[in-house]
Each structure stands twice: as structure tokens, then as C-alpha cells.
Amino acid sequence: MTNTVSINPSSPLPELASGFFAGQSITELGDHFRDRSLTSRALVERTLAAAVRLNPILNCFVSIEQKEALAAAEKADAELSKGFDRGPLHGIPVAIKDIIDVAGKLTTSGSALFADRIAASDATCVARLRAAGAVLMGKTVLHELAYGITGDRSLHGASRNPHDPTRMSGGSSGGSAVAVAAGLVPVALGTDTAGSIRVPAALCGVVGYKPAFDAIPTDGVHPLASSLDHVGVFARTARDALLAYEILADQRVAGEPMAQDHRVGWVAPAPFGPVDPAITSGGLDVLRLAGVEPQSIAFDEIEDLSGIFSAIQSSEAHLAHRADLQHASPPIDPEVRERLARGGEVPAWRYLQAMQARRRLSEQAHRLLEGFDVLAMPSVPTTAPRIGERSPMVDGVVVEVRAALLSLTCLWNLIGLPALTIPAGTIDGLPFGLQLVGAPDRDRALFDFAQRIESAVRIAA
Amino acid sequence: MTNTVSINPSSPLPELASGFFAGQSITELGDHFRDRSLTSRALVERTLAAAVRLNPILNCFVSIEQKEALAAAEKADAELSKGFDRGPLHGIPVAIKDIIDVAGKLTTSGSALFADRIAASDATCVARLRAAGAVLMGKTVLHELAYGITGDRSLHGASRNPHDPTRMSGGSSGGSAVAVAAGLVPVALGTDTAGSIRVPAALCGVVGYKPAFDAIPTDGVHPLASSLDHVGVFARTARDALLAYEILADQRVAGEPMAQDHRVGWVAPAPFGPVDPAITSGGLDVLRLAGVEPQSIAFDEIEDLSGIFSAIQSSEAHLAHRADLQHASPPIDPEVRERLARGGEVPAWRYLQAMQARRRLSEQAHRLLEGFDVLAMPSVPTTAPRIGERSPMVDGVVVEVRAALLSLTCLWNLIGLPALTIPAGTIDGLPFGLQLVGAPDRDRALFDFAQRIESAVRIAA
Numbered sequence: 075m076t077n078t079v080s081i082n083p084s085s086p087l088p089e090l091a092s093g094f095f096a097g098q099s100i101t102e103l104g105d106h107f108r109d110r111s112l113t114s115r116a117l118v119e120r121t122l123a124a125a126v127r128l129n130p131i132l133n134c135f136v137s138i139e140q141k142e143a144l145a146a147a148e149k150a151d152a153e154l155s156k157g158f159d160r161g162p163l164h165g166i167p168v169a170i171k172d173i174i175d176v177a178g179k180l181t182t183s184g185s186a187l188f189a190d191r192i193a194a195s196d197a198t199c200v201a202r203l204r205a206a207g208a209v210l211m212g213k214t215v216l217h218e219l220a221y222g223i224t225g226d227r228s229l230h231g232a233s234r235n236p237h238d239p240t241r242m243s244g245g246s247s248g249g250s251a252v253a254v255a256a257g258l259v260p261v262a263l264g265t266d267t268a269g270s271i272r273v274p275a276a277l278c279g280v281v282g283y284k285p286a287f288d289a290i291p292t293d294g295v296h297p298l299a300s301s302l303d304h305v306g307v308f309a310r311t312a313r314d315a316l317l318a319y320e321i322l323a324d325q326r327v328a329g330e331p332m333a334q335d336h337r338v339g340w341v342a343p344a345p346f347g348p349v350d351p352a353i354t355s356g357g358l359d360v361l362r363l364a365g366v367e368p369q370s371i372a373f374d375e376i377e378d379l380s381g382i383f384s385a386i387q388s389s390e391a392h393l394a395h396r397a398d399l400q401h402a403s404p405p406i407d408p409e410v411r412e413r414l415a416r417g418g419e420v421p422a423w424r425y426l427q428a429m430q431a432r433r434r435l436s437e438q439a440h441r442l443l444e445g446f447d448v449l450a451m452p453s454v455p456t457t458a459p460r461i462g463e464r465s466p467m468v469d470g471v472v473v474e475v476r477a478a479l480l481s482l483t484c485l486w487n488l489i490g491l492p493a494l495t496i497p498a499g500t501i502d503g504l505p506f507g508l509q510l511v512g513a514p515d516r517d518r519a520l521f522d523f524a525q526r527i528e529s530a531v532r533i534a535a
Numbered sequence: 536m537t538n539t540v541s542i543n544p545s546s547p548l549p550e551l552a553s554g555f556f557a558g559q560s561i562t563e564l565g566d567h568f569r570d571r572s573l574t575s576r577a578l579v580e581r582t583l584a585a586a587v588r589l590n591p592i593l594n595c596f597v598s599i600e601q602k603e604a605l606a607a608a609e610k611a612d613a614e615l616s617k618g619f620d621r622g623p624l625h626g627i628p629v630a631i632k633d634i635i636d637v638a639g640k641l642t643t644s645g646s647a648l649f650a651d652r653i654a655a656s657d658a659t660c661v662a663r664l665r666a667a668g669a670v671l672m673g674k675t676v677l678h679e680l681a682y683g684i685t686g687d688r689s690l691h692g693a694s695r696n697p698h699d700p701t702r703m704s705g706g707s708s709g710g711s712a713v714a715v716a717a718g719l720v721p722v723a724l725g726t727d728t729a730g731s732i733r734v735p736a737a738l739c740g741v742v743g744y745k746p747a748f749d750a751i752p753t754d755g756v757h758p759l760a761s762s763l764d765h766v767g768v769f770a771r772t773a774r775d776a777l778l779a780y781e782i783l784a785d786q787r788v789a790g791e792p793m794a795q796d797h798r799v800g801w802v803a804p805a806p807f808g809p810v811d812p813a814i815t816s817g818g819l820d821v822l823r824l825a826g827v828e829p830q831s832i833a834f835d836e837i838e839d840l841s842g843i844f845s846a847i848q849s850s851e852a853h854l855a856h857r858a859d860l861q862h863a864s865p866p867i868d869p870e871v872r873e874r875l876a877r878g879g880e881v882p883a884w885r886y887l888q889a890m891q892a893r894r895r896l897s898e899q900a901h902r903l904l905e906g907f908d909v910l911a912m913p914s915v916p917t918t919a920p921r922i923g924e925r926s927p928m929v930d931g932v933v934v935e936v937r938a939a940l941l942s943l944t945c946l947w948n949l950i951g952l953p954a955l956t957i958p959a960g961t962i963d964g965l966p967f968g969l970q971l972v973g974a975p976d977r978d979r980a981l982f983d984f985a986q987r988i989e990s991a992v993r994i995a996a
Contacts, residue, residue, distance in 0.1 A: 389883030396884055422850030422886035423857055423879055 079352045080500045080535075090128060090236040094120045095260040100166050100314050103260070107154055107165050114147035114154075114165030118209055121167045125211065125258045132234045134243075134252035136172045136182065138212040143167065146209040153207070160207030162317040168203055169253045169262040172213035173220050173246075174305070175294040176200050183296050184216040184228040184246075186404035197294025199263060199305050199322050206321040211259055214249030218410045220265055220298045221391055222246055223273050223479040226461045227407045234461070235278055237504050241458035244274030244479065247308070251278040254308040261318045262308040267298045268387060269454075269483025271306045272495040276453035276507030279497045281524075283307050283315045284483075286514060287490030290322045299390035302487040312496060312524035319517075329516035332447060332523050339442060340368035341451035341511075345376045347481040348468040349455035350506075356499040357452050357508040364523075364530040368450055371442055375431060376485075380477055382435070383484045385420050385428035392417030436489045443491075443513040448523050452482055453495040453507030482509060492517050496524050498531070540813045541961045541996075551589060551697040555581045556721040561627050561775050564721070568615055568626050575608035575615075575626030579670055582628050586672065586719045593695045595704075595713035597633045597643065599673040604628065607670040614668070623778040625668030630714045630723040633674035634681050634707075635766070636755040637661050644757050645677040645689040645707075647865035658755025660724060660766050660783050667782040672720055675710030679871045681726055681759045682852055683707055684734050684940040687922045688868040695922070696739055698965050702919035705735030705940065708769070712739040715769040722779045723769040728759045729848060730915075730944025732767045733956040737914035737968030740958045742985075744768050744776045745944075747975060748951030751783045760851035763948040773957060773985035780978075790977035793908060793984050800903060801829035802912035802972075806837045808942040809929040810916035811967075817960040818913050818969045825984075825991040829911055832903055836892060837946075841938055843896075844945045846881050846889035853878030897950045904952075904974040909984050913943055914956035914968030943970060953978050957985050959992070 094117060095103075106112035122140050129135045150165035170176055173183045175193030177200075182188045196204065204210070215233040217225050225245025226232035233248035235241040236256045243252045247264030251274030254262050264271040266284040275282025283306050290305040297303055307322060309315035320326055338361065343349045361368050375382075392399075395414050398406070406414070443449065455478055459466040464475050486493040491511055498508035508527070512520030555578060556564075567573035583601050590596045611626035631637055634644045636654035638661075643649045657665065665671070676694040678686050686706025687693035694709035696702040697717045704713045708725030712735030715723050725732040727745040736743025744767050751766040758764055768783060770776035781787055799822065804810045822829050836843075853860075856875050859867070867875070904910065916939055920927040925936050947954040952972055959969035969988070973981030 385883070389887060393884040393887045418882055418884055420883040421879055422846070422881040422883045423854040425883035425886060426850060426854045 079356055090132060090239065090256055094124060095254070095257040095310065098260070099311055100162055100260045100317060103166060104162055104164065114150040114209060115144065117165070118143050118147040118167055121211065121258060128256055128258065131239055132236055132252050132256055133231055134214055134233050134249040134256065134258065135169070136213045136215055136230050136249065137180070139210060143209050143211050150207050150209060160205070161321070163203065163261070163321055164207030166208055166261065167211045167259045168208045169211050169214045169250055169259045170200060171216055171247050171250050171262070171264045173216055173265060173296045174200060174263055176210060176213065179213065181296065182229055183220065184218045184230060185406060186229050187398055187406060189229060189404065193294070195294065198291040200294065202321055202324060214247070214253055214262060216247055216249060217245035218407045219395060220246040220267060220270060221410050221413060223269055223476050225274060227409055232461045235458045237279060238458070240460055241504065242277060242461050242463070244277035244454070244458065246270040248274045250308050251275050251280060251282065254278070254280045254310060260310060260314055264306055264308055265295060265298075266304045266306050266487065267302045268383065268487055269480040271308065272453050272483045272493060272507070272509060273479050275308055276495045277458040277505065279500070279505030281309045281312055281315045281497070282495045283319055284486065284493050285319060285323060285517070286492045289492070297394050299387045299394065301390060302387055304487065312494065312521050312528055315494070316521045327517040327521060329518045332519040332526070336447040336519070336523065337445065338366045338368040338523070339371040339446035339449045341449050342370050342372055343452050343455065343482055345372065346379065347455065347478060348471040348473055349452055349482070350457070350469055350501070352501050353452045353455060353506045356501075356506060357450065360498045360508055360527055360531060361450055363534050364527045371449070373435065373438055375435060378431060379485060380481070382428045382431045383488060385424050386432065386488070388413065388417030389420045389425045432488045435485065439489045439491060440514070447513065447516070447519050449511040451509050451511075453509040454479055454483070455481055457501050457504035457506055486511055492520055494520060494524055496527060539963050540817055551593060551700065551717055555585060556715075556718040556771065559721070560772055561623055561721050561778060564627060565623055565625065575611040575670060576605065578626070579604050579608040579628055582672065582719060589717055589719065592700055593697055593713050593717055594692055595675055595694050595710040595717065595719065596630070597674045597676055597691050597710070598641070600671060604670050604672050611668050611670060621666070621668030622782070624664065624722070624782055627669055627722065628672045628720045629664055629669045630672050630675045630711055630720045631661060632677055632708050632711050632723070632725045634677055634726060634757045635661060635724055637671060637674065640674065642757065643690055644681065645679040645691060646867060647690050648859055648867060650690060650865065654755070656755065659752040661755065663782055663785060664724075669722075675708070675714055675723060677708055677710060678706035679868045680856060681707040681728060681731060682871050682874060684730055684937050686735060688870055693922045696919045698740060699919070701921055702965065703738060703922050703924070705738035705915070705919065707731040709735045711769050712736050712741060712743065715739070715741045715771060721771060721775055725767055725769055726756060726759070727765045727767050727948065728763045729844065729948055730941040732769065733914050733944045733954060733968070733970060734940050736769055737956045738919040738966065740961070740966030742770045742773055742776045742955065742957050744780060744955045745947065745953065746780060746784060746978070747953045750953070758855050760848045760855065762851060763848055765948065773955065773982050773989055776955070777982045788978040788982060790979045793980040793987070797908040797980070797984065798906065799827045799829040799984070800832040800907040800910045802910050803831050803833055804913050804916065804943055806833065807840065808916065808939060809932040809934055810913055810943070811918070811930055811962070813962050814913045814916060814967045817962070817967060818911065821959045821969055821988055821992060822911055824995050825988045832910070834896065834899055836896060839892060840946060841942070843889040843892045844949060846885050847893065847949070849874065849878030850881045850886045893949045896946065900950045900952060901975070908974065908977070908980050910972040912970050912972075914970040915940055915944070916942055918962050918965035918967055947972055953981055955981060955985055957988060
């Protein structure tokens with residue numbers, strides 16, 4: 075069977091991508107607000123209508139706050155008309171992964187355990203969005219407790235891929251990825267412990283940004299694995315992600331613009347596990363379209379990555395939910411529960427040994443990045459598997475779905491470097507991503523490079 | 536039975552304290568060198584003679600490097616006579632705990648496992664001593680693998696307390712404490728993971744200083760528990776410890792001198808476990824002698840200290856020696872082996888939970904120290920138990936000897952703050968110590984206060 079590979083970066087089924095934001099950046103929308111050709115209220119009304127229409131198919135929203143969103147939009151319009159301008163997110167609808175606290179609202183974490191948990195106050199990242207004038211549309215579906223990269227086990231059911239609703243959105247921030255991919259919001263918040271932003275972004279054909287560790291505060295965000303958890307953002311373009319990120323991190327992106335003679339390192343994906351060759355060659359094609367001939371580089375000790383990552387994540391996740399496992403009367407999904415329970419069996423020496431390997435990997439990555447401005451590699455080794463699938467085939471090999479989906483992303487959670495996925499093409503109509511990894515404190519070059527690639531892809535497509 | 540409590544700070548059996556340094560500070564000795572009334576060569580000869588005489592009784596030295604020490608002393612004399620002066624340790628004999636590498640010499644770590652291990656190069660701390668002109672006398676006895684606070688299980692046998700050779704020196708740096716207490720060297724290196732400098736210093740009646748975490752580099756020092764291991768120093772006075780510390784840390788002590796209106800917090804020892812009341816009141820007496828009326832303060836969560844500490848130490852120690860446990864053909868002492876093996880059973884969640892508690896304790900300590908210049912508390916809850924004793928009585932309670940001996944010191948390894956023990960008196964002829972804990976980056980005030988107490992004790996005694 076020959077796959078049909080296309081560099082067309084994002085082509086959800088038209089009827090499932092009919093949100094207002096399918097073709098509009100927040101900069102363009104903001105321009106319309108400011109030249110009075112559009113109001114936030116009008117925008118939010120259309121967004122709500124699209125969300126109500128598509129959510130039964132895509133299952134991306136846990137809750138939609140119609141009344142509050144309209145009120146916030148009216149307030150945003152009133153402020154702008156008085157010349158009070160809160161910047162690029164003023165009046166822009168955003169969605170929040172339902173593991174992040176919004177004052178007075180449920181934070182279910184996708185679990186029956188927390189079906190009644192109401193947040194007392196906004197997480198810092200949510201407070202920053204509000205202060206920037208963003209309009210909170212609602213909370214999005216996630217894999218239960220954010221402990222699943224497939225996005226198909228949740229109190230609220232599986233979120234569905236707008237490119238094919240029988241396929242996974244990816245997880246755990248699946249609902250946020252779907253809401254952006256379907257054009258229902260231009261920006262959504264997620265969290266990423268092993269790839270939980272980048273994997274659904276790649277599978278749904280949108281941009282996903284996991285910033286440097288701790289760049290966006292995690293307070294008010296319920297933890298999964300505290301040394302690996304990152305808050306980040308989904309958007310339709312790298313520029314939109316950048317604008318949202320600067321607000322969420324409460325600072326401008328760091329570093330110089332990308333140099334003319336930028337150096338891009340290609341992290342050969344083969345040692346990370348099976349990868350669809352069309353995704354590897356598609357990523358390289360996109361780099362070449364942007365005029366880049368990447369140099370191949372390789373990591374040592376990558377063959378142990380899955381064990382290193384799993385020892386750390388499962389131990390930390392077990393501790394985060396140990397009390398829930400022991401006292402929970404509402405059931406946790408059996409698959410999630412079994413993984414959480416098994417994390418309790420990891421011995422401390424194994425955790426510590428993994429932490430030593432983590433430090434070595436981090437030193438390697440920092441050394442490699444001295445020679446490059448950006449590293450590039452595929453985001454996910456396959457396009458979206460079918461919902462419920464646990465043993466898909468990747469490059470002729472039957473793989474364990476979770477290990478495969480996060481095989482290319484989890485390294486950057488261990489190391490804490492900023493990593494961005496951008497849409498790089500489709501295979502048989504399903505998107506795949508190109509992952510770009512930035513040097514510490516040089517996010518600007520990373521976003522510059524991403525925008526250069528996006529331009530090249532747009533021109534070619 | 537009434538104990539005889541005395542503030543006389545240090546009174547080993549005279550025949551076991553006959554080293555040259557029993558009554559001389561390194562400053563005084565240095566003055567003698569520089570006014571030509573003494574040579575390093577003459578000093579080292581007398582030191583060697585005393586070491587050869589006393590070591591069969593006290594078992595403090597694993598090895599004595601007669602030839603090299605004499606050569607180093609001659610070099611030191613020649614340099615001084617040419618006006619090349621390396622500072623306060625120039626020509627001064629020092630001893631090195633046998634877990635610290637000295638180039639070309641064995642580093643046995645007190646274990647048959649490493650009976651033949653020769654160090655390729657000096658540990659940084661040893662190199663700094665050498666560069667400062669110190670004369671290396673030899674390596675000192677330690678509890679096997681530094682994993683024992685009793686100092687009585689070692690490839691080389693128990694080091695013995697000069698105040699009563701049937702009693703423990705304490706450990707793991709027992710030999711270094713004994714060598715200083717017996718006047719065989721004025722300064723010795725040790726390591727301290729749970730109290731392994733401060734406990735033997737207190738039991739042997741000398742000064743022991745565990746600096747802030749990482750203040751003295753640990754490279755070339757074989758690890759026990761990497762997040763708790765500290766390199767530090769034994770001396771007869773706080774000033775000698777300070778002079779040696781500045782060379783070992785390669786920097787002057789930090790911070791301002793102790794303020795006139797210094798504030799001393801008394802950490803009530805009762806919540807840490809049983810403490811001999813004579814040691815508690817003796818410590819308070821010494822503070823009052825120095826004109827200080829301390830304010831009592833208390834820690835939360837201290838009742839869990841032993842479990843918190845043990846989860847962390849035993850896990851890290853297991854990882855450090857896991858390969859040794861699995862492949863060792865020469866036997867490890869059964870008690871040490873059993874404790875190392877048991878550390879492999881600690882689950883990672885328990886380690887991580889302990890690390891969370893550690894962070895809370897650290898935050899508490901830093902908050903407390905905002906109100907004080909120095910915290911004071913007993914160093915060890917009992918005087919030296921008999922060698923081999925495992926269930927001594929403390930304040931009418933039968934205790935587990937290891938848990939008891941380190942009950943007051945291990946907190947400061949968890950937190951990494953500088954902690955000093957100074958001799959505070961004797962009970963029935965056996966020494967006890969007063970522990971002083973300093974604020975971060977304020978070692979100068981800590982040493983100033985220790986010297987003030989030493990003066991007060993000298994005057995009173």
C-alpha cells in the first residue's frame with residue numbers, strides 16, 4: 075500500500091473544521107476588533123454556535139460557558155471602545171484543559187474521582203489569560219488524570235480527531251487540540267508531561283508548544299509527575315502560540331532573532347523506536363522547503379529512554395495519586411488505575427538511577443545545542459491510530475501504542491527544553507508534525523524558525 | 536545514680552591524649568615555625584612517634600606515611616626559610632578519612648571490597664590541603680563504606696574513644712575524630728552524611744564542622760548518599776576548623792561578624808527522641824556561660840524525621856553500592872550489607888514523599904533562621920556507648936543505637952545548612968557536644984559564636 079503524503083499542513087474534514095478560527099490568526103482578528111469591523115461579542119456568538127454544533131461529534135469540550143463568555147466578550151468590546159487595550163488576546167476566545175483551575179468551576183481532571191471538585195481560584199496561567207482580556211469559553215476533555223497519551227480514556231469519553239472522528243485526538247490534552255483544530259478557539263491551554271500537548275497537536279494538525287520547564291507557573295494545575303509537568307499552549311500558527319506564550323509566561327520570548335546562518339540539527343529518530351518513514355522524510359522535506367539542510371546528530375543512551383522516562387513518570391504519578399488509589403470510591407478507569415498502581419512498585423534506586431541518566435541526557439542535549447540554533451525531529455512516529463487501538467503497526471512493527479506515541483516527545487520533558495510541534499503534512503489525510511527544540515533562553519530563534527517553515531509550507535501547498 | 540557533669544570541655548585519658556597537638560592550635564604552631572623555634576620536620580617526627588605509639592590502642596590510622604610526611608615537612612621548612620609562605624596550614628600535619636582519594640594511595644572505604652583500590656589522583660579537598668602546604672600523615676579508620684554512625688564495623692576494626700577505649704569513637708569518620716582528640720593531628724578530614732563528622736567529634740570531645748552542602752567539593756570522595764554527603768573537618772578549636780575550612784572551600788567564610796545583639800534560637804531536642812537531660816542542661820549552661828539566653832523554637836514534622844531521613848539515605852546508599860552487593864566476592868560486614876540491601880526495597884513514591892517533606896523542613900529552617908543568627912541544640916543525645924552496643928539506654932529508654940546517635944544531626948544533612956559541634960562538657964568523664972547551626976552564607980557569625988563559647992568555657996573550667 076502506498077501512502078498519499080502531502081505537505082498540505084492541515085486539512086480536517088471541512089464540516090468538522092468549520093469553527094470561525096479555521097483561517098484566522100489572532101493578530102488578524104485583533105486588527106478587525108480595532109478597526110471596528112468585528113466585535114468580540116459577535117465572534118464569541120459564532121464560536122459558541124460552532125462549539126455547540128461540533129462538540130457532540132468531536133467531544134472536545136467538557137463545559138461551555140455561554141453566558142460568562144458573552145459577558146466577558148462584551149466587557150472586552152467596551153474596554154476597547156474606551157481605548158483600553160489589553161493586547162493581542164483582548165477579546166479572543168480561549169479554552170482551558172480541565173486539569174487547570176478556573177475559579178468557581180469544576181476541575182474534573184477527566185476523572186470520576188473529581189467530578190464534584192470546584193476550584194477556589196484561578197490557576198496563575200488562567201489569571202494571566204483573563205488579565206490579558208481573553209474570553210474563557212470552557213474546559214476541554216482530557217485523558218483521565220492526564221495519565222494517557224491516547225486521549226481515549228476519560229470520565230467524558232474520548233475526544234475525537236477532526237480529520238477522522240474514528241481516530242484518536244491523542245492525549246492527554248486531546249480536547250484542547252481538537253478545539254483548535256476544529257477552529258472553535260484560536261488558542262487553548264494544555265499540559266505536557268510526556269508529550270500531552272505535542273502529541274495531540276501533531277495528530278490533529280495544529281501547533282503545540284511545550285515551553286521550558288517552569289516557564290509557565292504550574293500552580294493551580296493539578297500535578298501528574300511534578301518534575302516533568304509543563305503548562306503550554308495550542309494554536310493554529312507559531313505566531314499565535316508565541317503571542318499566547320508571552321502572556322502565559324508573563325515575559326517576552328528570550329534571546330536574539332534567528333541568525334541568517336542558522337544551524338539546524340536533525341535528531342535521527344530511528345534510535346527512539348519505529349517511525350513511519352513517510353513522517354521522517356516528510357519532516358526533512360519541510361526543512362528543505364524552508365531552505366535548510368540539517369546536519370544529523372545522535373544521542374547516546376537513547377535506547378534506554380523509555381525505561382528512564384517511565385521510572386520517573388510512574389513513580390511521581392503514583393505519589394501524586396497514591397491517596398486516590400487507596401481511598402477512592404468512584405472508580406478510576408481500569409487502564410489508568412493499573413498504570414498508577416504499578417508506579418508504586420518502582421524501587422527508589424531505580425528512580426534515582428533514572429535521574430542520573432536524565433542528568434546525562436540533559437548534559438548531552440545542552441552540549442549538542444551549543445553547535446545548533448534549533449534541533450528538529452518528527453513529533454510523533456505515526457498518524458492518529460483508531461480510538462481504543464493499543465497495538466498499532468508502525469513501519470511494519472507492532473508497537474505498544476503509548477510507548478510509541480510519546481517516544482519522540484518525552485525526552486524534552488526529561489530535559490526541560492522548549493519544544494514546538496508544527497504541522498508538516500498529511501498521510502492519507504491524517505496530519506503529522508515536525509518537532510523543533512530550542513536552546514535554553516533562546517525561544518525567539520525557535521519561533522522565528524517555526525514561522526519560516528510555516529511560510530515555506532504555505533507557499534508550497 | 537548521679538552523673539558527674541563537668542564543663543571541662545575535653546579530658547581524654549592523659550596517656551591517650553599525648554599527641555603534640557593536645558594543647559596547641561595551628562596558629563600557635565605556625566607562629567613557632569615562623570619565629571624558627573620549631574620546624575615542621577621536628578613536629579612531624581614527634582607526631583609520627585606518638586601515632587605509632589597510640590595507634591595500636593586507638594586504631595585511628597589505617598596507614599601512616601612516615602617517609603612521605605617527613606619529606607613534605609622538609610619541603611615546607613625549606614619553603615618557609617626561603618620566605619615562601621603558603622598560609623595557616625603550611626607545615627601542619629593532617630589526616631584524611633580513608634574514603635577520600637589521595638593519589639597513589641589505597642582508598643579502602645573501610646571495606647574488604649576495596650582493600651586493593653588505589654586512587655589515581657587527589658580528591659579536590661586533598662589537593663587543596665597539599666597546595667596549602669599541609670603535611671599528609673595518613674588515612675584514618677572509618678565505619679565500612681561510611682555507612683554506620685557507631686564507627687565499630689570496619690575492615691580495620693573499631694576506632695576507639697581516647698576517653699575510654701572500650702567505648703565507641705562514633706562514626707563513620709571515627710578515626711579522624713580520634714586522631715584529633717588524641718592530639719595526633721590538629722586537623723583531619725571527614726565526611727558527614729547523617730552526622731558522621733559531628734557525632735564522633737562530640738563523642739570524642741573535639742570540634743567537628745559540616746559545612747553547607749557542596750561548600751567543599753566531593754569529587755574524589757566516594758559517595759554514600761549523594762544528596763546528603765558533605766566533606767568537612769575536625770579540629771581542636773573552632774578557629775582551627777575555620778582556618779582549615781577556608782582552605783578546603785577555597786574561599787573566606789561568608790557573611791558579617793556576629794552582631795553584638797546576636798539572637799540564638801534553642802531547638803528543643805525532646806521531639807527528636809530521647810536525650811540525656813544532663814546533655815540538654817549542659818548545652819544550655821554553656822550558652823548561658825557565654826552570656827546568651829536562647830529563645831526556644833520548635834520544628835513541625837520533626838516526629839517523622841527518622842523515617843524521612845532513612846528513606847532518602849538508604850535509597851541513595853543502595854544505588855551507590857548496588858553493583859557491589861550483587862557482584863561482591865569479598866564480604867561486606869553483615870550489618871552493613873543488610874542495611875544496604877534493605878535500602879533497595881524502599882519504593883520510589885516513599886523516597887519522593889520524603890523529598891517533599893525535606894523541602895518543607897528546609898523551608899521551615901530557613902524561615903526560623905530569619906529570626907536568629909544561630910540555632911543551638913545538643914549534638915548527640917548520649918555520651919559514647921560501649922563498642923558493639925546496639926541497644927543503649929538514653930534517658931531511661933532503650934533505643935536503637937544508630938537512630939539515637941544521629942537523631943540530632945541528620946536534620947542538617949537534609950537541609951544542607953552549616954553545622955558545627957563544639958565540646959560542651961563531660962559526663963562521668965565522657966564528652967558531649969553542643970551543636971550550632973548557621974544561616975546560609977553566614978558562616979562567619981557561626982564561627983564567631985563558637986569561639987565566644989569556647990572562651991567562656993575555658994574561663995569557667
